[in-house]
Amino acid sequence: MKDAFGAPQTLLLLGGTSEIGLATARRLIGRRTRRVYLAGRPSPALDQAARELRALGAEAMVVGFDALDPDTHEEVLGKVFAEGDIDAVLLAFGVLGDQAHDEQDPAAAVRVARTNYAGAVSAALVCGSALQRQGHGSLVVLSSVAGERARRSNFIYGSSKAGLDAFTQGLGDALHGCGVHVMVVRPGFVRTKMTEGRPEAPLATTPSAVAEAIEAGLRRRSEVVWVPAALRPVMAAIRLMPRPLFRRLPL
Template sequence: MKDASGLPQSLLVLGGTSETALATARRLIARRTRTVWLAGRPSPALESAAAKLRLLGPDVHTVPFDALDPESHQAALGKVFAEGDVDLVLLAFGVPGDQANDEREPAAAVRVAQTNYTGAVSAGLISALALQAQGHGSLVVFSSVAAERARRSDFIYGSGKAGLDAFAQGLGDALHGTGVHVMVVRPGAVRTKGTARRAAALSTTPEAVAVAVELGLRRRSETVWAPGSLRAVTSVLRHLPRGLFRRLPL
């Protein structure tokens, strides 16, 4: 069960090698979390992530999970929930794709869309039903500022995140009053090891997103921006006339 501040004792991370998800897990472990499940494709990276979290004190387990194989999701996630209640599910998997390549290779674009949207819908619904069955818990969905308005430079990725964002908002409404809390997190460009050299304006870090997630859980927020200033910026961009929006270097 969650503690009095609303922070989880047990955590399931869908996307167990995500730097942002792992930063969030570390922050929650420093508070109250004592059991962590990392779900992802079996790999040395997944086992390494689990080993590093174990050094912080909690029981950490790994479970095979492939976003592109929805038929396996019920069994994979059911295994976790069968072990006991899960206070928080962090849906953090996704791929950015390569816009220039994916425009020329539709099959690659479909793979990005299936990972970021179809796989997330499957895992999100299965997790939500399990949380509802146990009568409590939170589902935190990592969306993106890219979901707010499709940009020429990343409309394939952005459209998938837009679909995921709408799905998660609707799921939150459907679960209102059931004891299950759904929170959508919209970070800007996250400066991870692989993206540090191409940081964008109003970008953020995995650690900053983790802080925003913790604060959102304490407040039982439904939508969280990281950084918070993105809320105003994207509101302006969303309402720009299309002709003017096309002229922006986005």
């Protein structure tokens, strides 16, 4: 259960090596979170992440989880929830892909879609149902401003995030009134290893800034969080821009 200050005491991080996810875990541990489950494919990086969180004073467990194997999600995640209530689930896995390459390789494009959308839908439904049975908890899903309008430079990734964003909003409506809080997080360009070497977009941010926004959103029980907040009016304008004009933008 959340403590008297509303901070989650237990966190399930789907995407246990995600830089944004781990930044959020570290921030929440500083706010009294005491148990963290790191779910991801077994790897030295996942084990190292668990050790680092333990050094901060949390109990950190590694859970073998594969976004591309939805047939195992119910069993794997069910075991986590069977160990006790989960106060917050952060769905932070995803791949950026390589737009130029993936346009020429449909199988690679499908892998982006399967990871970012199909795998996330499966995991979110399993966790949403478990939280509903608990009668409390938060499900936080990392979307992206790229999902607001498909752009020539990354429409494969953007379309996968657009689908995930719409799905999460619908799931939030479906779970409304049962004690479960669902929050969509829409970061802009985040400086991580995944984006290293790519041209930096305006209003670029950091994993720590996204983590701060997530923590604040959990406290306020927000439904949508933009990071940074200035992206909200910017993306509203882009979304409403006439298509002939939009095509001329260097996006």
